Amino acid sequence: MNLSIMTLDNSPVSTSAIIKVLNEINDQQRSAQDDRQVRLSIHDNSNFRDAAGTISNFIIDIVIINISTIDIDKYKEDCMQLRSIYSFAPIIAITDSNSLPNLNNYNYIGFDDILSIKTITPSTLLRAVSSAIQRSKNYHSFHTSNQRKLINNKLLKLLLEKNDLISVAESACQIINSKSSNSSSSSVSIYNVHDDKIDCIGHAGTTDSDDTIFEYQKEIYTLKHSGKFNDDFDFIKSRIGDRTRFTIPLNNKNSTFAFLKIDTEYGIVHPSEERTYYKDMSDTLSEILLLAQEREHFEQLNQQNTRLIDEMSSAAVGINKHDQVTHWNHQAEIYFGIEKSEAINKRLFHLNIICDWPVIISKLYDSLNNSKTIEKFEVSYKRDSKEKDRILSIAITPFTDPNGSFIGYLLLMDDITEKKHLEKAHQQSMYLESIGQLSAGIAHEINTPMQYISDNLNFLKDSFNDVARAITHIKKSLLDKTLDEAKLDSIYEEADIEYLNKELPLAFSQTTDGVERVCSIVKAMKEYSHPNSEEKVATNINHCIESTITISKHTWKYHSEMEVILDPDLPDVMCHPGPFNEVILNIVVNAADAIKERVEKNENIDKGKIT
Known part of the structure; x- marks a missing residue:
């Protein structure tokens, strides 16, 4: 393995002695054939300023401080700052005294061990260094795990608050920033990256300049479209001035939708724990933001639906599976004279509504049993007990959750009383119009039989006169005793009796047919009308x-x-x-x-x- 060691000693002599021992360790490890050999990198410093710079530029595994050449009590604040700057590396104190001071005296610094330069050997130093590093790793692994759980628990609690996306992002930034660093110059931001724009939806800590924000937005826009984070989790760690920056992707499945930016003066977790730490944070924060985004979208849709329902010209009444009213728009207030505040959470059938409930209940059960919308049907209702019956058109739509379980109904109702009256008046008007359009034809149909009835009646009148004169003439001749066969034939011929015998039955028949025809038309018209x-x-x-x-x-x-x-x-x-x-x-x-x-x-x- 590779170990990076930093020494802090302002005495060239003791520094040389320490470096000599460290080099001997290096030489022994190079000549060893053991696969477990250790390679050392040594960074020597003579003051705290240089030590702080070394820690800022290199990953240091262990720090060795010579407490014989550096007055620890005088540089107490510097020692504590060094510890806070890089809390992950164990610190071993060395002294040129034969009697080692009590380790507990340096609890405020946190020394892991104290060794004497006079008795130190490469093997004892290596053993002390290895033990200190292992203890430090164990401690920081435990600390990181607890820190991760603490942050995750606080983040997950944000879901219970049911806030919008911006509020959740702001709170998340505050939680991460408060747990990530004690430095006043640290900051945490969340950037939502769209195809055409980038929004900072949350920030906590030191405010970035406009130029810094602009440059960072360009950087993460390029990162998103590079596909760098689409497969395996990764993050970017960079040094920006005197701060370390972590750019952590927030993914939805295999697509990055946002970035978490953490700027901190000091480290947050041990470098060996960073990947696990930030991946866990990314997973939790991604899930929380996506859920908040979905909830916000759902709330927006719910508000839109509520506004649409309220603005509908139909009365809209929502009922849950317990028959309790969940929606009651303005039109329902007008129809039934019941305020929304009085109807919500009440059972629909307990409201004082006068209507044909058996029909409505039957249709509700049909909708539930068949899981389908019931098309509009009509029932009678009254706005109050003194009013005449009115007509209500109702459509019923059942609703289910994603699992298919029934959750309620939506009833859309329209008062169609006036519409029905208008339809009836229009129907009657069309009916009369159709009769009017038929009248000319019907008049013609009646006129034809009436014409030959009239002609036949005139013929019958003339025929009657001819027959009457003939009868009078015959009577007179009988009285005068002048009637003979010749005279009777003359009277018959003058009256044209033979013709009348033939035509009169036809005339009577045609007249009867004409009368029957007119009667049938009149009867048909009466029935049609x-x-x-x-x-x-x-x-x-x-x-x-x-x-x-x-x-x-x-x-x-x-x-x-x-x-x-x-x-x-x-x-x-x-x-x-x-x-x-x-x-x-x-x-x-x-x-x-x-x-x-x-x-x-x-x-x-x-x-x-x-x-």
């Missing part, structure tokens, strides 16, 4: 279809033939007859229009067929 009811009624579907076909005949009779196949045994169906008639009418009219267009374009087609 049946006033709409809010409730479904038992309806003869066959009559509805036949009536609609009758009143729409003018739309299809010139281009189409109508084939109607109805089941005479079809029972009455519960429905709204008005809307049903409209549907049948639209089907017939659309079919007639399509056939008309085809017939007009194709001369080979005489008529289409609607079935």
Whole structure:
């Protein structure tokens, strides 16, 4: 192994003697064939200033101070400062006195051993040095472990405070800085590195200058994109002026998202423990910052969702798995007259809401059992007991946690009372409009039979007059006893009785058919114009279809033939007859229009067929 030894002795004679012994150790180790040979590096100093400089520039394993040539009591503060500057290296005192002073007298310095120059040999010095170094390593290993656990415990406690990312980073910097150094010039910073910018999200200790911050940001930006820390953990230790700087990556899986910068005048842990110490710190701090970042992101989303819910035009009510209200937006306050503060954490079914609860509860269970959103359904409700029933449209969405366990519902509700009234008025308006559009055709349909009824009645009137004159003439002739066969034939011929015998039955038949036709149209119009009811009624579907076909005949009779196949045994169906008639009418009219267009374009087609 390699040992770096620093001597502090202002006497050239004793310094030479110490170096001679150390060189003899080196010579013995070089000539030895043992794999366990030790190689020494010697740094001799004659004053504390030079010693402090040596410790700053080299990793020293052990310090040897000649207490015979240096007045320890006079340089007590210097000795203590030397110990604080580099607390990891054991210190062995040597003296030229035969009687060794009590080691306890130097507890304030922390000497590990005291040896006499007069009796010292290479083997005893090497043994003393090796023992001191091993004790120091054991001590610092134990100290580092405790320090690491202490810092980690304090860092982990930050999670319990549930603060935002910046607050967590600031507190983490304060914890690390307070435990990392007692120097007033030390500092700890955390830099969050994005693709396009770098943010200092936490700092404690001495404030860096703007130039220092800028240069460091450029350095870590380059480090992040170099991929240096993506695989195995590593850190950078550098000397910046009179301070040592540690740049420690904070990783999320295999990607670096931030850097921890520790600037300290003195060392924090023994060099042999640095990698383990900083890796453990990096792992813990990375996890804490990522969790804080996720929690902050979740809180932001939760706040956004809460704002969205509050600003929704629908009433939004959130319920947990215990049926307690978790969300109650402003629109819910308006609908139900219950303030948010009065509703939150109360059971929904215990709130004084007048509505069709059995239907809602049934839908909630359906949503839970099927784990699906229940599309909008309608229930009646009242804003107060004196008000008429209103209509509420409700959609139910169940929510589960990442494990699939049910955690609650979200109910979106809209008062559609006015909308329903407007829809009904619009429907009635469209209904009347459709009747208006049919009126011209219906008038034509009625006018045709009425025309031949009128013509036939005129014919019957004239025929009646002719027959009446003939009967009068025959009566007179009978009274005058002048009626003979010739005269009777003359009267028949004048009245055209033979023609009337043939045409009168036809005229009566046509008139009857015309009357029946007009009656059927009027009846169909009456059935089609049946006033709409809010409730479904038992309806003869066959009559509805036949009536609609009758009143729409003018739309299809010139281009189409109508084939109607109805089941005479079809029972009455519960429905709204008005809307049903409209549907049948639209089907017939659309079919007639399509056939008309085809017939007009194709001369080979005489008529289409609607079935």
